[in-house]
Amino acid sequence: MNYSNRYAINLTNLRLKFPGEDSLIFKDLSFSVQPGEKVLMLGPSGCGKSTLLQVLSGIVPNSIELPMKADEINLPDSWGFVFQDPDTQFCMSYVDEELAFVLENLNIPRSDMAPLIEEALKRVDLHLENLHTPILELSQGMKQRLALASVLLLEPVVLFLDEPSALLDPEGTKQIWSSIKQATADKTVIIVEHKIDLIADWVDRVVLFNDHGMILADDSPSTIFKHYQEELKRYGIWYPSVWDEYKESESFKSMMHEREQVSSFEKILLNDFHGFRGTAPKIFAKKAVAKTGDWIAITGENGSGKSTLLLTLMQLLRTEGIYKVNGERVIQKKRKKQLPKGLSLVFQNPELQFVTNSIAEELTVSLHKMSKPQAVNYAADLMQLFNLPNSGTRHPYQLSTGQKRRLSVATALTPQTDILLLDEPTFGQDARNTFAILEKLEQLRVQGITILMVTHDMEIVKNFATSVWTVADGVLYTNNEMVGGVFECLHGSHLDEKHGYSK
Amino acid sequence: MLAWFTPRRETWLFKVNPALKFIIFFAFLLITLFNQNLSFAVWQAVLYGILFYGFSGYSMKKLALLSIPLAISFFSSALTIVLFGKGESVLWQWGLIKISEESIQHALLLGSKSLSFGFVGFTFLLTIQPILFFYAMMQQFRLPSKYAYSFIASFRLIPAVTEELQIRRNALKVRNIQFSRGLKGMYERLQMYTVPLFAESIRRAQRIAVAMEAKQYQMGAARTYYYPTRYSLMDGVFLTVMAIGLGVTLMLAFWR
Amino acid sequence: MKRLKFTDLLITIMIGVVFGILMKFWDDLYTVVKPILPVARQLIYGMWFMVGPFAYLLIRNPGTALIASIAGASLSAFAGHGIEVLIYGFVQGLAAELLFAAFRYKRFSMAVAGLAGVASCLGSFTLDLFYGYAALETWALIVKYGLRAISAFIFTGIFAVLIVRALEATGVTSLIRPVDKKEYTMLDR
Numbered sequence: 001m002n003y004s005n006r007y008a009i010n011l012t013n014l015r016l017k018f019p020g021e022d023s024l025i026f027k028d029l030s031f032s033v034q035p036g037e038k039v040l041m042l043g044p045s046g047c048g049k050s051t052l053l054q055v056l057s058g059i060v061p062n063s064i065e066l067p068m069k070a071d072e073i074n075l076p077d078s079w080g081f082v083f084q085d086p087d088t089q090f091c092m093s094y095v096d097e098e099l100a101f102v103l104e105n106l107n108i109p110r111s112d113m114a115p116l117i118e119e120a121l122k123r124v125d126l127h128l129e130n131l132h133t134p135i136l137e138l139s140q141g142m143k144q145r146l147a148l149a150s151v152l153l154l155e156p157v158v159l160f161l162d163e164p165s166a167l168l169d170p171e172g173t174k175q176i177w178s179s180i181k182q183a184t185a186d187k188t189v190i191i192v193e194h195k196i197d198l199i200a201d202w203v204d205r206v207v208l209f210n211d212h213g214m215i216l217a218d219d220s221p222s223t224i225f226k227h228y229q230e231e232l233k234r235y236g237i238w239y240p241s242v243w244d245e246y247k248e249s250e251s252f253k254s255m256m257h258e259r260e261q262v263s264s265f266e267k268i269l270l271n272d273f274h275g276f277r278g279t280a281p282k283i284f285a286k287k288a289v290a291k292t293g294d295w296i297a298i299t300g301e302n303g304s305g306k307s308t309l310l311l312t313l314m315q316l317l318r319t320e321g322i323y324k325v326n327g328e329r330v331i332q333k334k335r336k337k338q339l340p341k342g343l344s345l346v347f348q349n350p351e352l353q354f355v356t357n358s359i360a361e362e363l364t365v366s367l368h369k370m371s372k373p374q375a376v377n378y379a380a381d382l383m384q385l386f387n388l389p390n391s392g393t394r395h396p397y398q399l400s401t402g403q404k405r406r407l408s409v410a411t412a413l414t415p416q417t418d419i420l421l422l423d424e425p426t427f428g429q430d431a432r433n434t435f436a437i438l439e440k441l442e443q444l445r446v447q448g449i450t451i452l453m454v455t456h457d458m459e460i461v462k463n464f465a466t467s468v469w470t471v472a473d474g475v476l477y478t479n480n481e482m483v484g485g486v487f488e489c490l491h492g493s494h495l496d497e498k499h500g501y502s503k
Numbered sequence: 504m505l506a507w508f509t510p511r512r513e514t515w516l517f518k519v520n521p522a523l524k525f526i527i528f529f530a531f532l533l534i535t536l537f538n539q540n541l542s543f544a545v546w547q548a549v550l551y552g553i554l555f556y557g558f559s560g561y562s563m564k565k566l567a568l569l570s571i572p573l574a575i576s577f578f579s580s581a582l583t584i585v586l587f588g589k590g591e592s593v594l595w596q597w598g599l600i601k602i603s604e605e606s607i608q609h610a611l612l613l614g615s616k617s618l619s620f621g622f623v624g625f626t627f628l629l630t631i632q633p634i635l636f637f638y639a640m641m642q643q644f645r646l647p648s649k650y651a652y653s654f655i656a657s658f659r660l661i662p663a664v665t666e667e668l669q670i671r672r673n674a675l676k677v678r679n680i681q682f683s684r685g686l687k688g689m690y691e692r693l694q695m696y697t698v699p700l701f702a703e704s705i706r707r708a709q710r711i712a713v714a715m716e717a718k719q720y721q722m723g724a725a726r727t728y729y730y731p732t733r734y735s736l737m738d739g740v741f742l743t744v745m746a747i748g749l750g751v752t753l754m755l756a757f758w759r
Numbered sequence: 760m761k762r763l764k765f766t767d768l769l770i771t772i773m774i775g776v777v778f779g780i781l782m783k784f785w786d787d788l789y790t791v792v793k794p795i796l797p798v799a800r801q802l803i804y805g806m807w808f809m810v811g812p813f814a815y816l817l818i819r820n821p822g823t824a825l826i827a828s829i830a831g832a833s834l835s836a837f838a839g840h841g842i843e844v845l846i847y848g849f850v851q852g853l854a855a856e857l858l859f860a861a862f863r864y865k866r867f868s869m870a871v872a873g874l875a876g877v878a879s880c881l882g883s884f885t886l887d888l889f890y891g892y893a894a895l896e897t898w899a900l901i902v903k904y905g906l907r908a909i910s911a912f913i914f915t916g917i918f919a920v921l922i923v924r925a926l927e928a929t930g931v932t933s934l935i936r937p938v939d940k941k942e943y944t945m946l947d948r
Binding site: 528529532533536537539572580583584587588589599601606609612613616617620621623624625627628633649650653654656657658660661664665668686689690693694696697698700701702704705706707708709711712713715716720722 | 765766768769770771772773774775776777780781784803817830833834836837839840841842843845846886889890891892894895896897898899900913917918921922925926929931932934935
């Protein structure tokens with residue numbers, strides 16, 4: 001038997017580094033995969049798993065040049081790759097065009113394209129009335145399935161999946177994995193992923209990396225999940241029982257022990273409140289109240305108007321109706337809109353709100369009223385509270401994704417801030433970062449800060465929120481006190497009857 | 504926005520091969536650019552005006568709306584030349600301002616040219632589909648696919664980039680960032696917007712390029728086309744119309 | 760010289776297009792200023808020469824200044840600015856490209872970048888001569904294009920270089936620049 005046939009992939013003594021960095025990402029790493037194997041690679045973020053996936057597919061060095069060498073490399077001739085970000089794997093604007101792009105690359109005659117395109121969409125359970133649908137109109141989960149469909153057109157022997165569900169909501173996550181399982185039964189599959197509930201018992205083999213890009217363990221899933229729990233927790237992997245264990249932890253219990261309302265002072269009050277984008281009405285609230293120390297989770301489907309609600313509260317969009325902050329009516333001027341005092345908004349993409357070249361400056365730049373030493377002290381406190389590298393000199397863009405997210409929350413906290421609006425602050429974060437952010441927010445809440453947070457994560461809603469607002473088709477529904485009512489409300493279809501709100 | 508760009512009717516110009524249309528228009532505009540004869544420039548503008556108002560297939564209301572920027576650019580480009588243009592036969596002078604016969608002529612020449620460019624540009628844009636333009640450039644004019652797909656992929660991201668610009672603007676408001684005055688402020692503003700936008704765009708572009716190559720896109724490799732484009736009878740008609748147009752405008756301008 | 764990889768090419772064109780979008784917004788400001796303040800208009804005109812040199816400073820591959828300049832112009836053309844911007848984009852990009860080539864693609868200083876901007880400005884002046892924008896009294900000609908050249912130097916020599924430095928600090932540029940040979944020898948340590 002030919003050596004290269006025995007393995008689907010074989011790699012010996014890989015060395016690789018990033019340009020401009022001193023240390024190696026991989027030092028003499030060897031790795032091989034059998035044909036038909038389903039392999040899951042786990043490890044802390046930044047350990048190089050994704051880069052390894054790119055080496056195994058040949059993307060590094062063919063498309064991306066990185067300094068590397070290896071004693072032996074046997075890579076698959078036929079492979080497909082699904083990437084993490086649904087918005088950066090397509091070059092065309094329409095579903096059919098994107099799939100056709102692959103067929104064009106394969107030099108397949110035009111007359112054969114249409115049936116192949118339909119077939120590919122069927123294989124991933126993507127049923128569209130019109131194949132010429134703009135990709136822009138698909139949900140993130142549908143986009144990932146389209147990415148899978150386009151890759152299946154290559155008839156790959158080996159499939160690489162680089163966190164395909166990291167940026168998807170629970171529904172999308174379920175669908176993409178079911179499509180993957182269905183379509184790849186006979187293929188070799190190599191997966192990097194943090195959210196592993198749905199695949200933990202599907203894969204044949206789990207490879208666990210440590211912080212230094214070395215393989216810590218390589219075994220069956222059951223063995224790994226039994227013997228390496230501590231590591232999985234430390235690396236922030238979303239393994240199946242992670243929430244249950246977290247809820248049993250001392251830190252969570254002491255935090256939630258005798259949790260009570262801070263005060264009944266009405267921080268925010270909305271009454272017959274409308275928000276507009278341009279001239280189009282986008283959000284309506286009959287009546288809504290947020291009190292001091294409330295942690296309000298804002299839920300609802302994509303595109304229902306949750307983010308719009310935050311923008312209207314921040315007065316970045318045109319609004320009408322009664323809106324009171326701290327009991328004072330917010331009046332919107334026609335020309336120069338003023339942002340209400342005390343409110344701050346954390347956007348979804350942290351980088352879009354960074355304005356300086358270091359953590360320390362980032363935290364002091366908005367403190368116009370403070371003296372320099374005061375501001376420096378204030379920033380130092382925040383750095384400590386949010387576990388940021390305490391020299392403070394690092395460039396915000398050079399931080400890890402978790403640090404970036406924490407910094408973006410910290411930047412919103414000026415001494416005046418007592419109402420914090422957050423747009424999915426835990427989205428796409430690993431378990432450790434998620435809990436870290438939630439714990440910081442709880443600390444702020446106890447100090448009397450009111451939190452309004454958009455989220456899709458039902459565990460967060462159940463375990464951290466003090467009440468829930470739901471947005472559906474541009475209408476805000478409130479009044480769901482936390483005593484078990486959340487799920488009925490979210491899944492129930494009696495919203496209108498229950499509250500008597502009209503659209 | 505896109506719905507606005509649906510014509511009332513699809514004229515014969517829509518059926519012309521988009522790449523051929525571009526090349527011919529481009530060549531004609533080179534003539535416009537280098538021409539220095541006023542009468543020819545005016546007749547050219549008339550010719551392109553006929554194409555724009557007569558055969559772009561859009562309602563007069565929309566065409567009138569599109570004419571506003573054209574009129575503005577006509578007057579704004581002509582005005583400076585009228586007031587400060589060179590010339591000997593002075594008609595009126597006041598301080599630095601000097602209107603002469605030559606300056607008026609130069610201004611009319613410039614204005615007609617800018618009208619021509621505007622008419623042709625809009626006529627082209629209103630009667631093509633961008634995606635077919637790139638496909639035709641690859642098929643009829645051998646534009647290497649790497650350029651065509653890079654443009655297609657980049658243009659696809661325009662909405663994402665403009666949305667990011669908007670978010671950035673809001674974020675700067677929320678962060679309460681105040682800019683200096685003058686040149687320094689201009690730089691601050693420029694940097695505040697460009698750095699996050701370009702950082703993100705560079706990463707995006709790289710990811711998309713990698714994803715395209717992962718889908719076995721190869722520069723220079725033979726490929727088929729999902730949208731086959733070819734020449735048709737209408738291309739002959741188009742060439743004839745343009746040739747006759749050129750002939751007539753030349754005659755009107757230079758026949759004495 | 761190394762051939763451009765596809766990733767390099769797509770990044771170059773994307774930078775051009777994104778710049779085109781920014782210029783579109785810049786243009787809104789410009790249209791307001793245009794008829795009122797001729798001097799101010801020339802002073803911010805330098806933005807139109809930035810895209811090519813900026814892309815070259817960022818990616819440092821031969822050809823980037825020209826390609827990015829054309830890409831930026833294409834976006835403007837598609838946004839309805841007329842096909843003549845394509846001709847200007849080509850000539851301005853070519854002028855900047857030739858200037859960087861004259862320094863053998865080895866210099867990235869403010870002076871060289873500024874000169875590239877001035878070269879672009881010269882290119883656009885040549886086109887303006889044919890177009891008819893330059894049919895001015897001598898004093899007006901000197902003021903107009905003198906201010907424009909100064910603006911070109913400020914925008915490409917100072918602003919573009921500073922913005923590229925700010926981007927270098929973010930770490931994204933290491934994704935896109937050619938990898939130094941030394942990096943490979945460091946693997947053997």
